[in-house]
Amino acid sequence: MDQLRDANWVLSVGTFLPLAGVLVMLFIPKAEEQLNKAVALITALATLAVGVYTLTQFDYDQAGKMQFVAETNWISVIKSTYYIGLDGISLPLYFLSMVITVLVMIYSWNHIPSPGNPKAFLILMLVLQTGMAGTFIAQDLILFFVFFELVLLPMYFMIGVWGGENRQYASLKFFLYTMFGSALMLVAFLALFFKTGAESFAIPYLVENGGAIAKNTQVWIFAGMFIGFAVKVPMFPFHTWLPDAHTQAPTQGSVILAAILLKLGTYGFMRIAIPILPDAAVEWAPWIGLLAVIGIIYGALGCLAQSDMKRLIAFSSVAHMGFVMLGISTLTSFGMNAAVFGMVAHGLITGMLFFVAGSVKERYHTLEIARLSGLLKQVPKLGWILGFCAMASLGLPGLAGFWGEFPAILSAYNPAPGLSEEIFRVYMVIAALGTVFAAAYLLWLYQRTAFGEPNPEFTSHGHSDDHDEIHDVNMFEWIAWTPLLIAIVVFGVMPNLMFKIIDPAVATIVAGIGG
C-alpha cells in the first residue's frame, strides 16, 4: 500500500489547478479577451498535463486499489476528512473530465456564445472542471457532496446566461431538480453516518461497516441516495430537466453536461450507494433495472418525436444512460464494467454529437431537422462526422459505443445471485429492442439531415460553396474534435485499454456485494 501512497500531491494539484487559473483571470480585465482565453486554455492544458502524469504514474497492476491516496484533517468536528484517492473506475472519468475541458476550451476559442464575455464563461468552465475532477476522486462522503454540488452553480449560469431562448426556465429547472436530489442525498449520507456508529464519513470505512445496517434501514437510506443520483443520471421519471437543459445550454455546456455531469450520478451509484449498502442494492436492483429499460425505450420514443436535432440527441442520452444503469443494476462485474465503459463512451460520442449540433446551429442558425438537409452535399466533412457519430452512438461494433451497450445487454442475461433471472432476461430483450430503436432514430436523423439536396433557403446566395456563412469544418473544430473521433475508434477497436483498468476495480466493488 505504501508504494501507492507516494505522489499523493498529484490528485490535489490536478483538481485545484484550474482554480489557480481562475485567480489569475480574476485580475485580467474583461476586455483582454484573447489573454483571458489564453490563460484559461493554458490552465486547462497544465491540468491535463498533470492528468497525463497521473496516467503514467498509475499502477495498472493494482488498478483495484485506491492510489495516490491523500488524507488530512478537514472538518474534524464531524469526523470528515479531506480524503482523496483514485482507482480503476475513477481514473477514466477523472481523465476524461480533463480532456473534455481542454477540448471545449479550444472549441471556445472562436465559439464564445452570445452574450460574449469569455472571461466569465471560461472561469465558470474552470470551476466546473475542479468540481468534476474532485467528485471522481473524493473518498469522503462530505467531500464528495461538496464537489458534487460545486458543479451546480457554474452550470446553472452557463445555461442561464449563454443559453438559448428558453434558457432561464431550463437553467432553473436543472438547478432545482439536482438540488432536490442532493438535499435528500445529504440526509441519506447523514443517516448512514449515524447508523454506522458516527465514526467516519470515509467511503472505505462505510463500505466495511455499511453492510451491518439492518436491511430495512438500508433500503430507506438507499432511497435517499437513489433520488440524489437518479436525478443526476438522469433516470426515467427524473429525466425531464435533461432535454431542456441540453437544448438550451450553449454547445460547450451541452458537451460538458453530456460528457461528464451525467456520469456523476452513475458514478455515485457504483462508488457509494451499491458498495456501502449491498443488501439494499439487491432489493433495489430490479427496480433500477426496470427504470433503466423504461428509460431506454422511453428515451428512444422521445427521440423519434423530436423535430429539433439537439433535443433529439439529448433524449438519446436518456436512452444511453439507461443502458449504463441496466449494466449497474445487474450488480455483476460484467455489467458494471459495461457501465463504466458506457459512461466514457457516451461521454465521447454524445459530447461529439453536441459539438456537431453546435456547429450546425452556428452555420444554419437552426436545428430543425425538417429544414436541414443535404449536409453531406453542402458541408461534406461535417456531414461525414455526423454520420460517424451517429453510427458510434447506435452501438456499431468497432466503435466505442458498442462496448457500453452490448456487454450491458449481455450482463442482464444472468444478474447477480439473489436477483430474479427471469425479470432481468426480460429486461435484456427489451434493451436489445432498444438498440434497434437507437438505429431507427439516429439513421432517421441522419437520412433527413445529411442526405438529399440542400435546402434552397441556405443555398439562396448562389452556389453553396461560396455561401458566406456555411463553411465546412474549420481548424479549431478539427483540433477540438480529432481527439474525440480518434478515441471513439481506438476504444472501439481496443476496448481492453479501458476494461483492463476498470475490471479489477469493479471486481473489488462486486466482491463486497457477495454476488
Added chain:
Amino acid sequence: MFAASEAAAETAAVALKSGWFLENAWIIPIIPAVAFALIIFFGKKLPMKGSELGVLSMLASLVFAAGAGFQWIDRVNGASEEQFIDPVIKTWTWWQSGGFDLTIGQHIDGLSLTVLVVVAFISSLVQIYSLEYLRGDRRYTHFFASLTLFSAGMMNMVIADNMIQLILGWEIMGLCSFMLIGHWWEDGANSRAALKAFFTTRTGDIGLLVGTSILFFSANSWTQEHLGVSGFSIRGLSAWALTGNPGSVAITAGAFALFAACIGKSGQFPLHTWLPDAMAGPTPVSSLLHSSTMVVAGVFLVARLFPVFYEGMNIYGSSMNFITLIGGITIVIAALLAFVQNDIKKVLAYSTVSQLGYMMMGLGAGAWLPAVFHIFTHAFFKACLFLAAGSVSHSGSHHSFDMKKDMGGLRKYMPITFVTWVISTLALCGVFPLSGFFSKDEIIDNVGHAGYDVFMIVGLVGAFMTAAYMTRATYLTFFGEPRGAAAGEHHEEDSHGAHDSHDDHGAHDDHGAHASHGPHESNAFITVPLIILATLAIGAGFLNATPFGEKWENMKKWVEPRPVVVADMDHGSVGEMRGLRTADTMPATTDTVVATEDTIVVMEEGVSGEAKTAPLMAAAAPAESASGEEGHGEEGHGSHSSECGKKTPDAGVCYAPYVKHAPFKWSKAALSMLIVFAGIILSWLVSVQLYTRKAGFFFGLTKRNKLLAAGHAFLVNKYYLDHLYEKIIVRGIAHPIAKGAYWINQNVLDGVVNGAGIGTKGIARWVYRNVDQRVVDGAVNGSGAVARGAGGALRPVQSGKVNQYGALLFAAAAVAGLVLIIINT
C-alpha cells in the same frame, strides 16, 4: 484388431502441417481495413481517386487467402484420415471483463477459407468492374472506400474466432450495405431503401445479441473448464453444443435467436423484403453485397455454428425443422415473385433470395457440405449474372433495368455479355455439368436422403421455377425485337423515373458518352470479369463433382469438418486418448467400416500404405453393393465417427456432428435435369407467346382468368407482405380496410422500415406530448405552481394590521398552550 488399434494410434500421431499464410490469415482483413483508411484520408489526392488502393488491397488479400487455402489443403492431405483437422486458431486478449479474458483472433478452417477466397476473388473482380462502371461518379472515392471496408468487415467475420468478433464484422457489413445502397442519396428513394435494409437486418440482429448472450452464459463455464476459452469462442460453442446435454432449453433458445439474425441478413422469409429494394444501389454493389457475399453471411453463421443449430433445432433424424421450413418457403415464394418482375435486377434479386433458401434448407436438413458448396458456386454465377445485367444497362439499355421497356434482342449487340449470361443462367438452373448442378442438385438429393422428403419436392419445384423465370428473363433481355433504349431510342429522365432505374444518377456525369449511340458491347473492364466469372461458373463445380466418385470430392475432403472425438484439456493428448477409444469401440469399427461408404473411404485413403488393413477394403466392396442405400445411414449410426452429436462422447469433445451423405444416383440426377429442361422449354414457349407473338393461350391469360389475375396481382404486390407489416405494425388490425386498396397501389417504399418508423414515431409523438411534457414534467412544474399558490393564499395573513397581528400572536400562544396542556396532563 490389436494391430488395427496400433495403426490407428500411429495415424493419429501424424503432426498437422501448417504454414505462414495459415498462421497469419488474420492479416487478410487487415489489408483492406488499412486500405480503407488510406482511401478515406488520401484517396482524393491519388491519380485514380483511391480506386487503385481498393483493387490492390483486394488482390493482395486474394493472394494471401489463396496461399492460406493451398497450405490448408496441404495440411489436410498431410493428415491421417481419422484425424480431426484442427483449425488454425490464434487469439489475443481483446478485452477482459468479469475477471476472464475475451479474445480476438483467427479461426481458420475449410469453411472460413472457402468463403474467404470467394469474397476476396469476387471483390477483386467487382472492383475492377467498377473502375469502368462508376467512372466519373460524384463519390467515386467513397464508393471504393465503402467497398473495401465491406470486404474488410466480411473477411473479419469469416475468420472470426469468437461471436463478438463475428458480430463486429457482421455489423460493419450492415453499415457498408447502408452506405452503398444509399450511394446516390440525393434521391430520397435510395436513402429510404438504404434505411430499410439497415433497419430490417438490424431488427434481426436483436436475435444475434440475445442469442450470443444466451449461449455465452450457458456455455462459458464449460468452455472455460474444458477448453480454456470463453463462451464466445466458435470452437468452444461447437464443442459445448455437442456434449449432448448442454441444457436443451438454452441451446434451443440460442439457436432460434441466432437464426432470427440469419433470416434478417440472408433475406429469408419473412424478412426478405429489404433485399429487392437494396437493388437501388449501384449494380456492382448488388452483385457483390446483395448476391454473392454479404447476404450469405446468415448462411455462413448457421454453417459456422452448425453444431449449435444441429442440437438446438434437432436437425438429426427429424423430417422437418424451423430452418428447413423457412428455407423451403423462401425458395418457393421468392421464385414465384421472380416471374412478375420487369426489372432485371429484381429478377436476379429474388433468384438470390430463392437460392439462399436452398442453402438454408440444405443446412437445415444436415446437408452441410452441399450448402457450403452452393455458397461457393452460387457466388460465381450470380455475381456474373449481376455484372452482365449491369453491363446490359451500362452499354445496352441506356441505364435502364426495365426488361420490357428498354431491352430485347441485345444478343446481337453484346455477344460477350450474352454468352456469359447464358452460361451463368444455365449454371444457376443447375444444368449438368455446370457448377450449379453439383451444388444445388446435391442439396436436393441430400435433403431427401436425410429424410426431409417434403423439402426435396420443394427443391425440385424450385429448380423448375428457377429455370422458368431465368429463361423468361433471358428471353426478354436478349431475344425478340429491341425495345426502347435497346432500340437506340433516346428518352428523357421521365421515361425511367420509376424506382427501377437508379443507375441514372451514376450516369449523370458520363451521360453523353453513351447517349450518342445505341447499344454496344461494354469494354474490357467489364467484359474480362464477366468472362472470368463465367469460366468459373462452368468449372467451379468440379471441385466437388460427386458423380465422378470419391476422388473428385475434394471439397468434402478439405472443407467438411470431421465428426471425430478429440481430446480436450483434461483428457490428455490426442494420441493416448485415441488408442484408448479405439480399443473399446473396435468391434463397432470393424463392422461399420464395411458398411458406410464414407468410412470406407477413410480407411482406404488413410492407411493405403499398409497391407494389413487391405482385407477390410476387400470386404467392403460386396457389402456396399449388397446393402441398400437406406441401410447405410441406419448402420452408420453405430460407427465411431458418427457418435458426435448423438450422445455425449465418453471422453474428449467433438467439433462437428455426424451427418449423412447421400450416395450419388444418376437416376435422380436425370430426373432433376428433366425437370429443369421442362422448365426452360415451357417458359421459352410462353415467353415467345407473351412477348413476341403477343398471341396464343398464355397471352393475356391473367386478364381472362380471374383466379390467375388474382394470383398475378398477389405476386405483383409481393404477397402484400410489406403492406401487411405496415398495417400490423403501423396502424394495427383495426385500421379500416378501405384505405388498404390505396396502400396496395402504393409501391414498396412504404415498407417495414418506414411503416414501423411511422408507427413508432406516432406513438413516440403521443408519449412525448402527453406523458413526458404533461405528466412527468407537469408534475414538477405543478409543484412549483402549488408552492407559489400557497404563497398567494398565505399573503392575506400578512394584512398589515397591528391588531390582527396581535390577535394571531396571542391566539397561537393560547392554542399551543391548550393543546400542550391537554397532551401532557
Added chain:
Amino acid sequence: MLSSLLAATPWTAPSVDYHGLAPEIVVALGLCVVLLVDLFLAERSKWLLASLAGFTLLGAFIPVLTLALDDAGVRSMFDGRYVIDDFSLILKGLFLLAGYVIVLLSTTYIEEGEYYQGEYWVLMLASILGMMMMTSSRDLVSVFVALEFLSIPAYMLAAWRKRDAKSNEAGVKYFLLGVFASAVMLYGMSLLYGVTNSTLLTDIGASISGDLTAVRILAIVFIVVGFAFKVSAVPFHTWAPDTYEGAPTPVTAFLSVASKAAGFVALVTVLYVAVPGGSDVWQPLIWVLAVLTMTVGNVLALRQTNVVRMLAYSSISQGGFILMPLAVAAEGGAGEAVLRSVVTYLIVYAATNLGTFAVILAVSRKTRSGEISSFGGLFSYAPGLGVVMTIFLGSLAGIPPLGGWIGKFSAFQAVLEAGTGWAYAIAVVGAVNSVVAFGYYGNVMREIWMRPAPDGDTTPIRTPAPLVLALSITTLATLALGVLPGVALHFGDLATFASGLGG
C-alpha cells in the same frame, strides 16, 4: 413583613469581576463618549461618530479575546445570575463583529441621510450592549432586562427616519407587537417564578422536571412565545416583513442578524438551563414552529417583488432552519450537537446575510429602488457586486462550498443524530424547503446574470470605502467558512455551558 424578609437576608456587597465585565464596560463607556462628543461636534464632522462607534466595538473585542485566552474557566457573578463562559464569549464576539460590520454598512447611509447621526450610533451601541448582556444572563430578571435593553433602542432605530411614514409604521408595529410579546413572556415568567420560587435559571432547571402541571406548561409556552417573537418564528413573525421593509436598510440588516441572533441566544439559554425538564412541552411546540417557519417563510418569499421584503421572509425561513434542531434537542443526547449547530448557523448566517445587505445598499445607491427587478443586468455593469451577491445568495441557499451549506449541514446532522421519527420527518421537510428556497434566491441571481438592466442604465456603480470593507469581510468570511467549515463548527463546538441537556 417585607422588612422581615429583607432582614432575613443580610446584605453583602457582591464581588464584581471587572475583567469579566470588561467588554460590556467598554461598550458602555463608548456609548457615553459618543453621546457626549455628539453634542460638541459640528455637523460636517459628525462622521467622526461612526469611526468612534466602530472603534468602540473593536475595542470591546479585545477583552473578549483576553477572556477567551485565559483559562480561568467559567466566571460567575451575583451568585450565578451573570455568567461569562465560552458560549457567552463566542456570541459576544459575534455580536461585536456583526455590530462593526453594521457600522460599516451604516456609515455612508447615515451621512447621506439628513437625520441626526449621534442618536443613531448611541442607540446602535446600546442595543448591542443589550445583546452582550443577554449572552451572559442566567436569571429571569437579567434575561428580561437584557431583552428590553436590546429591544427598545431597536424600536427607535426602526423608526429612525422620522419623517418617513413607512419608517414610522415599521417602528410602531415593531414596538407594539414587541412589547405585547414581551408582556406575554413576562406573564409566563411570573408563573414560572411562582411555581419554582426562584428567578435563577439553574434553580428553575433543578425544580422543573417530569411533573408538568398546567401552570408550568403555560409558563413555558408563554416564555417560548416571547422569544419566538424575537426570532420571528411563524406565526409570531408578522411584524418582521413590515418592519424590515420600512426600517432603514442598515437597521434591517441589524434586526435580521443581530437581534434575531440575540433572540436565539435567549431561547437557547432558557431552554437549556431553565426548562430542560420541560422538553415534552417545548419540543413539539418548536417542532411545529420550525416546520411552519421554514415553509411559510419560503412560500411567501417566492411571491415578493421587493428585495428587502424578500430577504425578510428568507431570514424568517432561515430562522426556521436554526429552530429545526432545537425541536429535537432533548432526544438521544443530541443536545450538544444541537447547540453546536445553532451557534454555527448563527455565525455563518450573520456573515452571509450582512453581506447580502451590503450589496443591496451598494446597489440601491445607484438604482434608488428596492425592487428585485432593479438588479437586472447587475453582472453586466458591476460584475464585482454581481459575483459577490451571487456568492451570498448561493450561501443562503446552502450550496457548497459557500458558507451557508455548513450551517444547514450541521443542522441536519444534529437532527439526524437525535434519530427519532420526528427528527427524520423534520429533516425531510427541511431538505425540501432548502430546495424551494432556491426558487427566490435563484430568481435574484437570474436578474443579476440573465436579465438586461431595467432602464438600460449601465453606468458602473461607485461603492464607498466602508461598504467595500464590509463586503470584503463578509465575502471572505462566507468563503472561508464554506471551504474550511471546521472553523465555524469548532466555535460552535466550544460554545457550551452547564446545562441539563449536556450542551
Added chain:
Amino acid sequence: MLVNQFLILGAVLFCIGVYGVIARRNAVMVLMSIELILNSVNLNLLAFALRNGSVDGHVFALYIITVAAAEVGVGLALVLLVYRNRKSIGLEELSEMKG
C-alpha cells in the same frame, strides 16, 4: 391568605389587557392595555413572592415598573411621530406595508 385572589385578579387583568390589544384601534389604548398586562404580571410576582416568602418577586416587579416606564416613553414618542406625519393615531391606517 388572599394569594389566590390576587392571582385571579392578575389573570383577569391579563385577559382584559390582551382583549384591549386585540380590540382597540387606537394606538394609545393599545399601549395602555399592554401596561395593564404588565401590571397583572407585577401583581402575580408580588403575590407569588408573598406566598413563597422570597424577595426575588419584589425585585422583579421593581425592574418591570422601571422598564415599563421607559417603554411607555418610547411608545408615546412613536405615537407622537405617527400623529405628526398623518394626523391620526388609528392603527388600521398603519397598514401601508402588507403581503
